[in-house]
Amino acid sequence: MTRLDAPVTESNCHRVDQEGPATRLLESREVPLGGIRGILVHRSLPQRELPMVGAWCFLDRFDDEQSNMRVLPHPHTGLQTVTWPIDGSIRHRDSLGSDVAVQPGELNIMTSGRGISHSEFSIGDVASPLRGLQFWVALPREMAAADPFFERFTDLPVYETDGLTATVLVGRLGEAESDATIFTPLMGADAALDAGAQVSLPLDPSFEYAVMVVSGSLDVAGHHLGSGPLLYLGIGRDALDVSSADGARFVLLGGAPFGEELIMWWNFVGRSDGEIVTARDDWERGSDRFGHVDGHGGERIPAPPLPTVRLTPRRRRP
Numbered sequence: 001m002t003r004l005d006a007p008v009t010e011s012n013c014h015r016v017d018q019e020g021p022a023t024r025l026l027e028s029r030e031v032p033l034g035g036i037r038g039i040l041v042h043r044s045l046p047q048r049e050l051p052m053v054g055a056w057c058f059l060d061r062f063d064d065e066q067s068n069m070r071v072l073p074h075p076h077t078g079l080q081t082v083t084w085p086i087d088g089s090i091r092h093r094d095s096l097g098s099d100v101a102v103q104p105g106e107l108n109i110m111t112s113g114r115g116i117s118h119s120e121f122s123i124g125d126v127a128s129p130l131r132g133l134q135f136w137v138a139l140p141r142e143m144a145a146a147d148p149f150f151e152r153f154t155d156l157p158v159y160e161t162d163g164l165t166a167t168v169l170v171g172r173l174g175e176a177e178s179d180a181t182i183f184t185p186l187m188g189a190d191a192a193l194d195a196g197a198q199v200s201l202p203l204d205p206s207f208e209y210a211v212m213v214v215s216g217s218l219d220v221a222g223h224h225l226g227s228g229p230l231l232y233l234g235i236g237r238d239a240l241d242v243s244s245a246d247g248a249r250f251v252l253l254g255g256a257p258f259g260e261e262l263i264m265w266w267n268f269v270g271r272s273d274g275e276i277v278t279a280r281d282d283w284e285r286g287s288d289r290f291g292h293v294d295g296h297g298g299e300r301i302p303a304p305p306l307p308t309v310r311l312t313p314r315r316r317r318p
């Protein structure tokens with residue numbers, strides 16, 4: 001994914017005063033994504049009030065009946081992209097030479113380190129349904145200069161309990177632990193809850209968590225949650241009771257509160273205005289830093305203009 005919106009400043013600051021278990025409902029917003037006819041995505045993070053959940057810093061859900069995704073090469077720094085199709089496939093090509101069809105049930109994680117570029121296209125020329133999730137994970141400082149790499153997992157661990165089956169994408173849920181490489185304490189799972197089921201999920205009290213419904217509806221922490229909003233759950237819980245009258249598919253995300261101030265601008269995560277400006281310049285001048293994605297000729301997405309004000313981290317609002 002790439003961003004067409006590049007807010008003047010958008011960043012996070014780890015909130016020093018963790019407030020314990022909380023529930024805060026945050027609406028997603030619809031954002032157009034590049035392409036011939038531009039698909040709409042539902043973006044749940046970042047939000048003004050909540051820049052991150054653990055190292056999760058960007059949550060997009062795409063849900064399109066007639067998609068012809070065509071996202072030309074664009075760069076990333078300082079993050080991992082986690083791509084999890086639900087319906088439909090995406091052809092991923094990157095500057096490491098990866099060229100894969102990302103399919104439902106298969107997890108793709110691209111770790112940008114100091115820099116990578118990639119493209120994402122629908123497969124075939126006919127518009128078809130495309131549903132799925134693409135999330136970004138912020139990398140800690142020590143990974144800012146690391147080499148990029150790409151991972152693909154076709155056999156993910158499953159957490160199962162009576163009435164619930166959850167595919168663990170990253171980190172751990174109960175005893176089910178993903179092999180996906182992560183750099184901070186983090187978890188993410190895609191769970192299917194049967195109609196009429198009531199389940200208690202094991203949580204790590206040192207993590208903050210959030211839940212997002214993909215389909216159906218979920219009763220959780222006093223909320224009746226349909227698809228769309230993100231329910232932030234705070235920190236300090238050792239379990240989470242979920243139930244559903246009609247069944248639900250939902251994503252549970254959690255992680256240790258991210259302890260560094262970050263700046264997110266366009267497709268870059270950095271720690272200073274200078275880092276972001278350099279990354280933008282490197283992309284614009286075609287530096288080796290971001291390599292080359294084969295198959296697109298010279299076509300690529302240009303960086304948007306930088307804001308006229310200095311980029312600074314934004315504090316999480318209480």
Ligand code: MN
Pocket residue numbers: 001002074076081118267
């Ligand atoms: Mn991207």
